[in-house]
Amino acid sequence: MTHSIQQEPALQPLDEYNQSLMSNVHPIDWVNPSPAANYDLVVIGAGTAGLVVAAGAAGLGLGLKVALIEKNLMGGDCLNVGCVPSKCLIRSSRVVAQMREATPFGIQSPDAIEIDFAAVMQRMRRIRAGISPHDSAERFRNLGIDVFLGPAEFVDSGAIAVNTHLLRFKKAVIATGARATRPQISGLAEAGYLTNETVFSLTECPPRLAVIGGGPIGCELAQAFQRLGSQVTLFHKHGHLLDREDADAAEIVQQQLLQDNLKLVLDCSLEKVEITDAGKVIHYRQNDEINTVVVDEILVGAGRTPNVDRLNLDAVGVKYDARHGVVVDDYLQTTNPHIYAAGDICMNWKFTHAADAAARIVIKNTLFSPFGLGRSKLSNLVMPWVTYTDPEIAHVGLYEREAQEQGMETNTITIPFSSVDRALADGETEGFVKILHKRGSDQILGATIVARHAGEMISEITLAIVTKQGLSALSGVIHPYPTQAEAIKKAADAYRRTLLTPRTKSLLKLLTKFS
């Protein structure tokens, strides 16, 4: 049966790059296979979580029968409307910022920087299309997976319907992800707004852009659009942006956004939106006063809503909650023992690498844990994450406040980049490496790095935590000079210096006498 792409919005514009993307992730002439009599595993949703589960299970060469069902675009949010397009825009916006900041480096900034927004977006579309064969329907078919394009719903505890097909399964995995939460603001729907599903289809830069939400989506995209030519007003409910992050780290990013000339409206509530000849008028309350801002477009980045609807979960006894998604235990098993879940649909960690890691747990727990033996747990994962503002904030492990809440005795070592030679040479001294360790021990509990490429540095600390190496081990690792990652070694050396008690100092002094 040929399946039509009309059921879900296609990405715009339908130029050669988006056509190439669509031909990979939702081919218009795709013919769904005839279902097997029974599948070992049926996976609903072909975002990161679903793709990794399906490829992992089928790729083992054990002859397992695996089906993968996707109603919209294979690759899900990450490839199509999330990580990949946002990071492409961020890269272009960093070029603009570097050109504007060239003068202190002895290079005259041009008087006017011409930004070809259409070309920026075309570059993004080209790169996204170039990555898409990896997630394509064709590639997954060639891996031996039965790929079905169409919306899936459970029929009973052993069968899933997709279009006119019925797929019988031994185990099923729900990996249907999440979508942008629609804020309840009077007049917003009528005025129209962008979400991550539509913002990457723009071909013209909105001169005035309001961004609702100061989390990772809001901050990353607000800064990118500001630098690419929009006058951005960023509205956030709370008193500080990125309020789940380390407060010192978030403050640096907040100051940078102000330096980028972005307008911040904090501690506010949005009252209503009206359309006038001048544009979309946002009425907001702050400090008990009502004010207005007029914009051309509104981008919503105010959290995610899990895709639990139209799956018929009640019929199969899978508990869920419209806000937090499918309920799973530490093994990612739902309340129906034959059905598991992975990724944004069920996890607080809404990251591509988290979906990937969860998918690996699901493969093990669904296929290789007879009688529940040897199952892997979500709570054993050490999860880093990065917010790709400029500078970036990278984090792993506990925050100071979490350690305090757990009653732990801790110390924090902070190395500012202003004391790191390479950061001075790079003119990137704003930021720090902060490492939280157990008091009286070198055990690392958590770390936050703020730097232009913090995301490239955090894995060293993640590795240390995963392999249970402490600060002493990091202190013994030779870091090439000059690199910004030397800040990590400096932090480890700072810990080692705390071990120098007056007694050990006198012992060392004695040793020098006989050397």
Ligand SMILES: Cc1cc2nc3c(=O)[nH]c(=O)nc-3n(C[C@H](O)[C@H](O)[C@H](O)COP(=O)(O)OP(=O)(O)OC[C@H]3O[C@@H](n4cnc5c(N)ncnc54)[C@H](O)[C@@H]3O)c2cc1C
């Ligand atoms: C703007 C933005 C930027 C981001 N940047 C980053 C980043 O830099 N780094 C990072 O780690 N994370 C980032 N994320 C988060 C990341 O994209 C998600 O965590 C990740 O995509 C989750 O993968 P998933 O497989 O759980 O869900 P999804 O990618 O959402 O995939 C779920 C799939 O299921 C399909 N589906 C839903 N219902 C059905 C149904 N009934 N039948 C069949 N198919 C169905 C959907 O169409 C979708 O393709 C970003 C997200 C956004 C929105």
Ligand SMILES: NC(=O)c1ccc[n+]([C@@H]2O[C@H](COP(=O)([O-])OP(=O)(O)OC[C@H]3O[C@@H](n4cnc5c(N)ncnc54)[C@H](O)[C@@H]3O)[C@@H](O)[C@H]2O)c1
């Ligand atoms: N770099 C990355 O890894 C990356 C990038 C983007 C998104 N993501 C993932 O996507 C998820 C969703 O991101 P997000 O930024 O949409 O959600 P979020 O929940 O992290 O942040 C949204 C913020 O918007 C605020 N908000 C909500 N309604 C508002 C309103 N009406 N007015 C003003 N402020 C309002 C909320 O208080 C919240 O702090 C994140 O949890 C993250 O894991 C990751």
